[in-house]
Structure formats: structure tokens, C-alpha cells
Amino acid sequence: MNEREPGAAAETAPSESDLLRNRRENLRRVGELGLPTTAFRFPVDATVSEIRERYAGIDAERLESGKPAVVTAGRVLALRTAGKAGFLDLSDGRTRVQVYLRRDAVGDAAFELYRALDLGDWIGVEGEVFRTRTGELSVKAQRLSLLAKCWRPLPEKWHGLKDVESRYRQRYLDLAVNPDSRAVFERRAAIVRHIRAFLEARGYLEVETPMMQPIAGGAVARPFVTHHNALDLPLYLRIAPELYLKRLVVGGMPRVYEINRNFRNEGISTQHNPEFTMLEFYQAYAEAKDLVQLTEELLSGLAVAVTGSAQTPWSGATLDWTPPFKRLTMRDAVVAFSKEDPRGEIRREDLAREEGLLAAAERYEVDAPERFRGRKGKLLAEVFEAVAESHLVQPTFIEEFPTEVSPLSRQRPDDPEWVDRFELYAGGMEIANGFSELNDPEEQALRFRRQAEERERGDLEATAYDADYVEALEYGLPPTAGEGLGIDRLTMLLTDSHSIRDVILFPLMRPRT
RNA sequence: GGGCCGUUAGCUCAGCUGGUUAGAGCAUCGGCCUUUUAAGCCGGUGGUCCUGGGUUCGAGUCCCAGACGGCCCA
Numbered sequence: 001m002n003e004r005e006p007g008a009a010a011e012t013a014p015s016e017s018d019l020l021r022n023r024r025e026n027l028r029r030v031g032e033l034g035l036p037t038t039a040f041r042f043p044v045d046a047t048v049s050e051i052r053e054r055y056a057g058i059d060a061e062r063l064e065s066g067k068p069a070v071v072t073a074g075r076v077l078a079l080r081t082a083g084k085a086g087f088l089d090l091s092d093g094r095t096r097v098q099v100y101l102r103r104d105a106v107g108d109a110a111f112e113l114y115r116a117l118d119l120g121d122w123i124g125v126e127g128e129v130f131r132t133r134t135g136e137l138s139v140k141a142q143r144l145s146l147l148a149k150c151w152r153p154l155p156e157k158w159h160g161l162k163d164v165e166s167r168y169r170q171r172y173l174d175l176a177v178n179p180d181s182r183a184v185f186e187r188r189a190a191i192v193r194h195i196r197a198f199l200e201a202r203g204y205l206e207v208e209t210p211m212m213q214p215i216a217g218g219a220v221a222r223p224f225v226t227h228h229n230a231l232d233l234p235l236y237l238r239i240a241p242e243l244y245l246k247r248l249v250v251g252g253m254p255r256v257y258e259i260n261r262n263f264r265n266e267g268i269s270t271q272h273n274p275e276f277t278m279l280e281f282y283q284a285y286a287e288a289k290d291l292v293q294l295t296e297e298l299l300s301g302l303a304v305a306v307t308g309s310a311q312t313p314w315s316g317a318t319l320d321w322t323p324p325f326k327r328l329t330m331r332d333a334v335v336a337f338s339k340e341d342p343r344g345e346i347r348r349e350d351l352a353r354e355e356g357l358l359a360a361a362e363r364y365e366v367d368a369p370e371r372f373r374g375r376k377g378k379l380l381a382e383v384f385e386a387v388a389e390s391h392l393v394q395p396t397f398i399e400e401f402p403t404e405v406s407p408l409s410r411q412r413p414d415d416p417e418w419v420d421r422f423e424l425y426a427g428g429m430e431i432a433n434g435f436s437e438l439n440d441p442e443e444q445a446l447r448f449r450r451q452a453e454e455r456e457r458g459d460l461e462a463t464a465y466d467a468d469y470v471e472a473l474e475y476g477l478p479p480t481a482g483e484g485l486g487i488d489r490l491t492m493l494l495t496d497s498h499s500i501r502d503v504i505l506f507p508l509m510r511p512r513t
Numbered sequence: 514g515g516g517c518c519g520u521u522a523g524c525u526c527a528g529c530u531g532g533u534u535a536g537a538g539c540a541u542c543g544g545c546c547u548u549u550u551a552a553g554c555c556g557g558u559g560g561u562c563c564u565g566g567g568u569u570c571g572a573g574u575c576c577c578a579g580a581c582g583g584c585c586c587a
Contacts, residue, residue: 022541023541078550080549080553081549082547083546084546087548087549098549119540119541131548132550134550136550152523153523153540154523155523155525155540156523156525157524157551158538159524159526159538160525161524163525164582165582270583365586
């Protein structure tokens with residue numbers, strides 16, 4: 001066993017290598033039959049899914065009289081031999097169709113090829129569609145081609161690939177054997193497609209703005225830092241496209257949108273991936289409440305378009321996307337949800353005073369609330385998050401945000417402590433954030449200075465002063481409302497997925513050591 | 514960052530208070546089978562029990578440290 005003789009490596013190899021060697025041996029057999037072991041192209045005229053759709057309602061007799069011919073291809077996911085005949089399941093990643101082979105129909109060489117197939121091999125099949133005596137839609141093969149060998153064993157046929165780490169690290173295996181996973185990403189694409197069509201129909205122009213920015217603005221978050229060598233310039237991966245999109249509105253593009261990646265150098269969780277996809281859109285001559293209505297229209301139509309219903313499943317419950325969505329002010333939400341919370345009721349008066357807010361923050365275990373002393377707005381936002389967020393399961397707009405936590409929003413004319421802003425929550429997650437845009441350059445400069453002060457006091461999330469953006473505002477931003485909507489979280493909601501990693505093809509993972 | 518949980522064959526999982534040579538199903542290998550379908554029947558192969566220390570006559574199992582992952586909290 002431990003003897004090492006020249007050329008005997010295969011004999012001393014561990015078991016996984018046995019599985020690999022068997023596959024290599026099967027490939028060699030195909031070559032010995034004089035058959036191609038690989039292919040450059042294959043003229044598919046019907047995918048597996050198309051075969052299933054096309055012949056779904058056609059019974060055995062009609063198929064027998066018509067003998068419809070198909071040329072199809074896919075991955076072998078099951079093999080069942082039966083003497084001088086055999087079956088295999090061919091997958092296109094969405095669904096499977098059975099292929100039936102008889103030695104007397106395909107000939108000896110093709111049948112030997114069939115016998116040398118391994119699970120996972122890519123094959124091409126020419127044959128006739130028929131139904132077996134149990135009614136199973138099948139393709140009776142006349143020709144069989146090996147298109148590409150699968151050199152490694154695939155996960156098990158019945159349970160699929162369950163190990164979450166492998167599913168994320170080797171997404172190709174997840175997709176190869178778990179059609180549910182494929183369906184999530186198809187739906188994700190459908191969501192983005194629907195959003196584009198919705199906005200295009202309303203005159204929005206899709207644009208692309210910088211992902212690498214000299215100043216990372218437009219949101220409250222820590223950025224990733226990089227460097228441009230030729231310009232010897234520090235750059236940040238964007239945390240939001242906001243300030244560039246509004247520059248476009250200054251430039252006279254009244255309706256713009258962008259669907260693309262943002263990057264935030266923060267923790268990873270079931271709701272956070274360092275890179276994530278946002279829709280941001282801006283509409284001139286509008287204010288926040290116009291976008292509230294637009295959002296309801298977009299999401300209710302979207303739910304119907306991609307799931308077939310305005311009621312969508314969410315961990316055993318149902319989300320109802322029928323407009324109008326619920327509406328609550330931030331303060332009302334805190335008061336209402338704290339009533340039944342064992343951590344104690346918070347009264348409206350508590351929210352008016354700093355001491356009341358600090359006490360509430362303490363009770364609701366906000367991390368180190370003392371650091372927010374002198375910032376009532378920030379404290380309220382923290383308390384809201386701790387008290388209310390998890391309760392906001394049905395789509396709900398939270399309205400009335402403190403100016404202090406909204407450096408880019410327009411104040412309410414009747415009370416400058418508050419801005420004209422909303423956030424949409426669903427499934428206990430924030431999924432959208434919109435507001436009437438601050439278009440007064442002097443006020444914007446003031447807000448930036450306040451943020452800079454916070455930054456100096458150690459708040460690494462505070463936004464930096466962006467003089468170039470203030471200058472743009474000086475050329476005049478028309479009254480405008482804008483909104484950001486998280487595509488990943490929206491996809492989670494519409495696919496009943498409870499981790500953001502389940503809706504991102506390749507979520508960030510620590511490299512395997 | 515903190516707490517809890519997990520890591521055993523290619524995959525999905527058992528493995529009790531430490532005690533024979535670590536098991537099952539699927540996959541794989543050999544044989545039989547021309548409408549099977551989680552095909553079936555007969556017979557085999559396959560293990561860095563995550564890693565490194567420690568306790569013990571004896572460790573997959575207990576202890577410590579670490580790696581990776583999951584969930585919850587922040």
C-alpha cells in the first residue's frame with residue numbers, strides 16, 4: 001500500500017482520485033470507440049425546457065403518429081441502464097427530460113458511448129419525442145454525442161448540494177444540481193428587466209456614473225479605498241451614485257436612473273454583502289410623496305409580473321404588495337412597537353428630549369448611545385432601528401426623518417428639524433430610501449460642514465465635504481426627488497430567500513486556505 | 514466585534530455516558546436486466562473523523578488554541 005513504484009501513482013492515490021480515474025478511463029474508452037471525445041459546436045434546435053413546454057399536453061398517441069424530431073443537449077444528471085437499453089436524465093439547469101436509448105436503435109458504438117457516460121457529462125442527443133408506458137415525456141435517441149467530459153463527481157442526485165459554504169464557493173455546482181437556485185437568479189433577472197421597462201416607459205434615461213470616486217459621497221458608510229497609479233490619486237469605490245446622478249439633473253436630464261453596484265466596507269450579514277446592487281433614480285419637478293406613489297406602483301406591478309401575484313410568500317407568512325402600503329412616521333413607529341416590547345414602552349415625550357432618547361437607547365441596547373449625546377436626530381434613528389425595524393414585515397413607508405441624519409435631503413418648510421424623506425421597509429428590512437433633494441447650495445455646504453465635524457469626532461461613516469458637488473448645485477438643481485432601492489433585498493423578498501448570499505451569485509467569502 | 518452552533522467517504526447524513534477493525538443511503542467498480550425513473554437484484558472499493566496541541570491504558574467522542582462556515586446580537 002505504501003510502496004511507491006514508478007508509474008504506480010494511481011494505485012497509491014486516495015479514493016477521490018479513484019473516482020477521477022474512473023472518469024478518465026471512461027473518456028479513454030470513448031476515444032477507443034473512434035468517437036469524438038469533445039465537440040466544438042452542436043446544433044441544438046430545442047432546449048430541454050423547450051421540449052418540456054412544447055410537448056407538455058401532447059399524449060402518447062399523437063406523439064407516436066407525429067414522431068417529432070429534436071436535437072437537444074445538456075448535462076447528464078441520472079443514468080439507468082437496463083441491459084441492452086438504458087435511460088438518462090438530461091438537464092438544462094432548469095428542468096430535465098428523459099432520454100431513452102436502445103442498442104438496436106442507436107447502434108453498438110453509440111450504445112457503448114452511453115455505457116461510458118458519467119454523471120455530469122455534457123451530451124448532445126438527436127431523436128424523437130415520445131412517451132413511455134408510464135407517460136413520461138422522453139426522447140428516443142437516434143444519435144448520441146459527447147460534448148464535454150465532467151472530470152469530477154457531481155453532488156448527490158436526490159439531496160443535491162446542501163452545504164451552504166460549497167453552494168456559495170462553487171456556485172456552478174449549486175446551479176448544476178439545484179434548479180431552485182437557478183430559479184432564484186432567473187427571477188432576479190426578471191426583476192431587473194421589469195424595473196428597467198417600468199422606468200423607461202416613464203421617460204427615465206439609464207446612465208452610468210463613476211464607480212471610482214475621489215470623494216465617496218451620497219450615503220452614510222465606510223468606503224473601500226484604492227489608488228490610481230498614473231495620476232497618483234487616492235480613489236474610493238462608490239458607496240452610492242447619488243451625487244453624480246444629481247449633477248446630471250443639474251445638466252438638464254430630468255429623469256435618470258442607474259442600476260449598478262455599490263461598495264461598502266462594513267460587516268457581512270444575512271442582509272449585507274460588501275458589494276450590492278442598487279437602483280437609484282431621480283425625477284425633476286417632483287417631491288418625495290410622488291416617489292412614494294411611484295414605488296407602490298412599481299413594486300405591486302413587479303410582484304405580479306415576477307411571481308404572478310401581489311401576495312408573495314415570506315417565511316410562512318404573506319407579504320401584500322397591493323397599494324397603498326402602510327405609512328408610519330418614525331416617531332409613531334417607535335411609540336407603537338415599544339408598547340408590546342418587554343424592553344419597555346417609549347412615549348412620545350421621551351422622543352422629544354435627549355435624556356428620554358438616551359434612556360430609550362440604553363434600554364434597547366443601542367451600542368454606546370453616549371457617543372450620540374447632542375444628536376437627538378441620530379439617537380431617534382438608532383432607537384427606531386432597535387425598536388421598530390424587525391416589526392416592519394408588511395411593506396411600510398416610514399416618513400418624517402430627522403435633518404441630522406439626512407445631509408442631502410430638503411427640509412420641511414414648516415419645521416427645519418425634519419426632512420421630506422421616506423424609507424420603505426418590508427420583511428423587517430430597509431429596501432428603499434427616497435427624499436426631496438436639497439437643492440440650496442448654501443444649506444448643502446452647511447450640512448457638509450456638519451458632517452465634516454462628525455467625521456473629526458471619529459464618525460468614519462460621516463460624509464466628506466464635496467466642494468465640486470456644491471458648485472454644481474450653484475448652477476441650479478431644479479426641484480427634484482430621488483430614491484434608492486436595494487435590488488438584492490428586493491430579490492430576497494420576492495424569492496422568499498432569507499440570506500442576501502442566496503440572491504448574489506458569488507457572495508464575498510474568505511478565500512479557502 | 515460578542516454569543517451560540519456546525520465541520521465524519523465525491524454528496525446527504527448517523528455515530529449515545531470515551532471502549533472491537535468508524536457506519537448507512539446515493540455516487541463509484543464488477544455482474545444480470547430492451548419502457549426504467551430516488552429503477553431493481555447480487556457482489557466489491559472508498560476515510561487527513563477541519564488543523565495543531567493536551568488529558569487518558571484508550572479520543573470521531575473530553576479539554577485548549579486555531580481555521581472555515583452558519584445563525585443571532587452589535
